Amino acid sequence: xxxxxxxxxxxxxxxxxxxxxxxxxxxxxxxxxxxxxxxxxxxxxxxxxxxxxxxxxxxxxxxxxxxxxxxxxxxxxxxxxxxxxxxxxxxxxxxxxxxxxxxxxxxxxxxxxxxxxxxxxxxxxxxxxxxxxxxxxxxxxxxxxxxxxxxxxxxxxxxxxxxxxxxxxxxxxxxxxxxxxxxxxxxxxxxxxxxxxxxxxxxxxxxxxxxxxxxxxxxxxxxxxxxxxxxxxxxxxxxxxxxxxxx
Amino acid sequence: xxxxxxxxxxxxxxxxxxxxxxxxxxxxxxxxxxxxxxxxxxxxxxxxxxxxxxxxxxxxxxxxxxxxxxxxxxxxxxxxxxxxxxxxxxxxxxxxxxxxxxxxxxxxxxxxxxxxxxxxxxxxxxxxxxxxxxxxxxxxxxxxxxxxxxxxxxxxxxxxxxxxxxxxxxxxxxxxxxxxxxxxxxxxxxxxxxxxxxxxxxxxxxxxxxxxxxxxxxxxxxxxxxxxxxxxxxxxxxxxxxxxxxxxxxx
Numbered sequence: 001x002x003x004x005x006x007x008x009x010x011x012x013x014x015x016x017x018x019x020x021x022x023x024x025x026x027x028x029x030x031x032x033x034x035x036x037x038x039x040x041x042x043x044x045x046x047x048x049x050x051x052x053x054x055x056x057x058x059x060x061x062x063x064x065x066x067x068x069x070x071x072x073x074x075x076x077x078x079x080x081x082x083x084x085x086x087x088x089x090x091x092x093x094x095x096x097x098x099x100x101x102x103x104x105x106x107x108x109x110x111x112x113x114x115x116x117x118x119x120x121x122x123x124x125x126x127x128x129x130x131x132x133x134x135x136x137x138x139x140x141x142x143x144x145x146x147x148x149x150x151x152x153x154x155x156x157x158x159x160x161x162x163x164x165x166x167x168x169x170x171x172x173x174x175x176x177x178x179x180x181x182x183x184x185x186x187x188x189x190x191x192x193x194x195x196x197x198x199x200x201x202x203x204x205x206x207x208x209x210x211x212x213x214x215x216x217x218x219x220x221x222x223x224x225x226x227x228x229x230x231x232x233x234x235x236x237x238x239x240x241x242x243x244x245x246x247x
Numbered sequence: 248x249x250x251x252x253x254x255x256x257x258x259x260x261x262x263x264x265x266x267x268x269x270x271x272x273x274x275x276x277x278x279x280x281x282x283x284x285x286x287x288x289x290x291x292x293x294x295x296x297x298x299x300x301x302x303x304x305x306x307x308x309x310x311x312x313x314x315x316x317x318x319x320x321x322x323x324x325x326x327x328x329x330x331x332x333x334x335x336x337x338x339x340x341x342x343x344x345x346x347x348x349x350x351x352x353x354x355x356x357x358x359x360x361x362x363x364x365x366x367x368x369x370x371x372x373x374x375x376x377x378x379x380x381x382x383x384x385x386x387x388x389x390x391x392x393x394x395x396x397x398x399x400x401x402x403x404x405x406x407x408x409x410x411x412x413x414x415x416x417x418x419x420x421x422x423x424x425x426x427x428x429x430x431x432x433x434x435x436x437x438x439x440x441x442x443x444x445x446x447x448x449x450x451x452x453x454x455x456x457x458x459x460x461x462x463x464x465x466x467x468x469x470x471x472x473x474x475x476x477x478x479x480x481x482x483x484x485x486x487x488x489x490x491x492x493x494x495x496x497x498x
């Protein structure tokens with residue numbers, strides 16, 4: 001318990017350092033653009049691939065489990081749409097990004113720590129926590145909702161391809177289903193969850209990298225811990241936000 | 248000038264620095280020597296504020312450094328250049344961007360002036376033409392020189408070098424030593440070098456402080472070191488068989 005409180009306190013002290021006034025806005029701006037590319041753009045591929053297949057599986061599962069004349073077939077499209085918007089594109093993609101982006105952040109910052117690059121920044125008078133972490137937070141908070149939107153579109157498209165391709169639903173029924181009883185608030189709900197998850201992924205990973213001690217072995221362990229902790233926090237936050245926003 | 252007064256530092260109840268007082272003079276290469284684990288790096292990092300001393304005073308000219316907060320220290324840190332043991336170049340940046348980094352952050356120079364300054368620093372350390380290379384493409388000696396170029400980019404008043412020769416062959420090590428000495432004299436910098444390399448001690452040791460188990464045992468220069476009656480220092484200086492043989496034969 002004491003260790004948890006110690007870590008919790010350290011985390012918020014680090015956040016205090018992160019959200020302080022930058023030394024030079026133009027350097028931070030350039031750094032943020034770099035992070036947009038490495039944390040955002042380079043994640044589009046994996047998001048697209050996973051979304052297509054998950055959309056396809058959700059559609060096929062829904063179709064085989066509602067294979068009954070009393071259920072109209074447009075429910076397959078509706079089920080695919082709501083599953084993807086409400087849970088898959090925000091939560092599941094966040095869990096995947098916790099692995100990809102989170103471990104990337106921890107290993108990058110952790111390696112900088114053990115090779116004294118962070119000390120070098122401090123020696124120059126640079127607030128290393130802010131310089132290294134703030135651009136990553138900014139980039140993921142702004143870009144991850146965009147990734148979620150891509151995931152929604154591609155996931156539903158994957159569902160349509162699989163459903164129509166396998167002959168379990170007609171194209172017109174599926175399209176009718178994804179339009180039927182659409183609640184735009186679900187998109188907002190998904191976006192808000194994504195922003196919370198992006199903050200968790202980035203800051204938990206950065207915290208574990210920033211305070212790593214030792215060598216490459218410890219950096220690897222810190223990456224694993226960061227992914228595990230951020231995944232648990234994402235799931236916990238998901239429950240809380242769902243209760244707050246949909247109840 | 249840097250003055251260290253009665254510095255103590257411990258980790259987990261183990262004393263690493265025990266009442267160390269020393270003055271480092273400007274325009275001079277000041278060496279801290281001692282065996283591995285003697286507390287050299289902790290002393291150096293305590294002086295620059297990367298470790299907080301448990302007690303004692305660290306003065307940069309007339310400023311008591313260790314009572315300043317992070318923001319107040321920034322002003323002094325902008326006057327400090329530091330060469331780390333592993334060079335600590337930023338892996339994701341090219342040599343040019345590494346050297347330009349402190350200029351981007353703090354100089355207020357325009358792009359052309361920064362470019363000129365970067366080229367000047369790289370030429371000064373004999374790395375002209377390596378601007379676009381990345382740290383992973385450099386040899387150990389080149390990395391050290393690139394790190395020196397970055398350290399001098401902002402014309403520092405103080406230069407700290409933590410084991411600048413570690414991992415280098417003897418010829419490259421001497422080149423790095425001489426470069427540090429030349430830069431120190433050229434810009435009248437207060438330079439503090441951590442080393443356990445006896446070649447460095449004899450080449451550039453204008454003022455030498457020997458520490459053992461966290462305590463200052465001896466202070467002097469490279470001429471005095473050979474005739475010291477400090478047993479711990481003699482054990483360190485004449486550690487290898489050749490040195491012992493030369494000493495015993497009175498060479």
